[in-house]
Amino acid sequence: MKLTPLENWIMDRTGIATKSRADLEAYQYNQLIQTLNYCKEKSLYYKKTLEHIDIDSIQSFKDFVKIPFTDSENIKKNALDFLCVSQSEVKRIITINTSGTSGDEKRIYFTEEDLNHTIDFFQYGMRCLSNESDRVLVLLPGKAYGSIGDLLRKALSLSHTQCIVHGVLTNLEEVTHLIQEYKISCIVGIPMQILYLSRLKSDVFQTYIKKVLLSTDYVPDILVKELRGRFHCDVYNHYGMSEMGYGGGVECEALHGYHLREGDLYFEIIDPQTGESVKDGEYGEVVFTTFHRQAIPLIRYRTGDIARFGADPCACGTFLKTMDKVSGRISNKVLLHNLGEVSLRDLDEAILQFEEVLDYKASIMDGDQLVIELTMSNLYEFENRKEEIIYCIYKRFYFPVHIKLKYQQDNRTPKITNSMIKRKLYDLRTN
Numbered sequence: 371m372k373l374t375p376l377e378n379w380i381m382d383r384t385g386i387a388t389k390s391r392a393d394l395e396a397y398q399y400n401q402l403i404q405t406l407n408y409c410k411e412k413s414l415y416y417k418k419t420l421e422h423i424d425i426d427s428i429q430s431f432k433d434f435v436k437i438p439f440t441d442s443e444n445i446k447k448n449a450l451d452f453l454c455v456s457q458s459e460v461k462r463i464i465t466i467n468t469s470g471t472s473g474d475e476k477r478i479y480f481t482e483e484d485l486n487h488t489i490d491f492f493q494y495g496m497r498c499l500s501n502e503s504d505r506v507l508v509l510l511p512g513k514a515y516g517s518i519g520d521l522l523r524k525a526l527s528l529s530h531t532q533c534i535v536h537g538v539l540t541n542l543e544e545v546t547h548l549i550q551e552y553k554i555s556c557i558v559g560i561p562m563q564i565l566y567l568s569r570l571k572s573d574v575f576q577t578y579i580k581k582v583l584l585s586t587d588y589v590p591d592i593l594v595k596e597l598r599g600r601f602h603c604d605v606y607n608h609y610g611m612s613e614m615g616y617g618g619g620v621e622c623e624a625l626h627g628y629h630l631r632e633g634d635l636y637f638e639i640i641d642p643q644t645g646e647s648v649k650d651g652e653y654g655e656v657v658f659t660t661f662h663r664q665a666i667p668l669i670r671y672r673t674g675d676i677a678r679f680g681a682d683p684c685a686c687g688t689f690l691k692t693m694d695k696v697s698g699r700i701s702n703k704v705l706l707h708n709l710g711e712v713s714l715r716d717l718d719e720a721i722l723q724f725e726e727v728l729d730y731k732a733s734i735m736d737g738d739q740l741v742i743e744l745t746m747s748n749l750y751e752f753e754n755r756k757e758e759i760i761y762c763i764y765k766r767f768y769f770p771v772h773i774k775l776k777y778q779q780d781n782r783t784p785k786i787t788n789s790m791i792k793r794k795l796y797d798l799r800t801n
């Protein structure tokens with residue numbers, strides 16, 4: 371099994387001499403202190419937040435947990451307060467709106483150097499799965515300068531790998547044609563879009579696609595199982611978000627969790643209730659701090675994602691940490707009045723096992739009614755499968771739940787303007 375290419379990259383980037391956690395952690399500690407000093411000096415937000423913190427008293431990672439968390443609400447309130455450079459140095463702005471409500475946007479800024487660091491990560495991250503003989507199709511936005519697709523294109527050209535950046539999937543026939551014309555062997559995209567493509571164009575998928583990199587959102591296990599089992603694809607997961615500078619970590623050939631961008635980011639896993647660190651092997655919320663980020667460095671940023679550090683070393687032999695695949699978002703779990711809990715993760719596993727389902731949207735309405743709109747090719751399939759799907763959802767819960775299924779005709783004109791938007795479980799209850 372090939373050692374993760376991230377290992378040598380991180381050693382080069384950090385300048386550590388030996389493959390040791392102690393050396394890497396010493397580097398990370400120094401970077402944390404630099405980030406704290408930089409933020410306190412340059413960012414209005416951190417100037418205030420860190421006002422009463424004596425940075426000299428932060429002598430270890432243990433002391434570092436005294437520093438308050440940052441969350442997305444803080445950035446939403448005033449992203450410019452986070453900005454550490456003049457606006458003329460900003461080369462890319464990402465606007466994220468997770469709720470669809472205007473005024474609820476979050477802006478993330480990048481300088482040229484910030485973007486170059488991501489290209490660097492993408493170059494080595496993509497080597498985990500692709501090489502010069504691959505032809506890579508990227509189904510992520512790539513038109514704008516500094517967009518995720520643009521950075522991937524630049525990264526792959528540095529590795530002399532042929533790459534076509536198409537943008538998100540909006541036209542199935544067009545994408546199918548591209549796969550055939552360019553004999554695409556490796557595809558990068560949003561999990562639910564890849565599922566959609568593979569289910570409607572299974573022949574083409576089976577003939578051409580050998581490797582898949584899933585990115586930008588939580589990946590249901592059932593999806594990975596289907597791509598591996600049905601199409602014999604190697605399925606790699608990437609973990610990242612705009613706030614990280616798109617990239618955070620990627621799986622190695624062991625396909626057992628991500629190795630992280632440890633030369634650029636410091637990761638913690640915390641108990642979301644108490645804010646305390648949890649032990650390796652225990653689940654909690656992912657928190658990260660950026661190193662050398664110029665425009666918007668972030669300190670102890672709460673991602674809202676649930677994951678854990680693997681307790682055992684990875685089979686590829688690296689000394690880098692491994693983080694188990696993110697198992698969902700905290701906000702995608704809803705507590706019912708009868709104390710039962712509904713999560714998008716459970717629904718995914720119950721609903722997506724039906725190959726006729728192309729997508730779905732789940733909402734919890736008053737009276738704890740679970741309304742699920744299933745996107746399928748035709749009404750006949752829906753009527754045929756309805757009872758069975760309801761039964762499978764029931765089976766996943768250990769408590770009574772009212773389920774209503776609705777049919778949604780597949781008419782794919784996705785409104786995806788930002789590829790980093792995550793799927794949601796909608797809690798629309800008024801009481």
Ligand SMILES: [Zn+2]
Pocket residue numbers: 374622623624629684685686687688
């Ligand atoms: Zn590994």
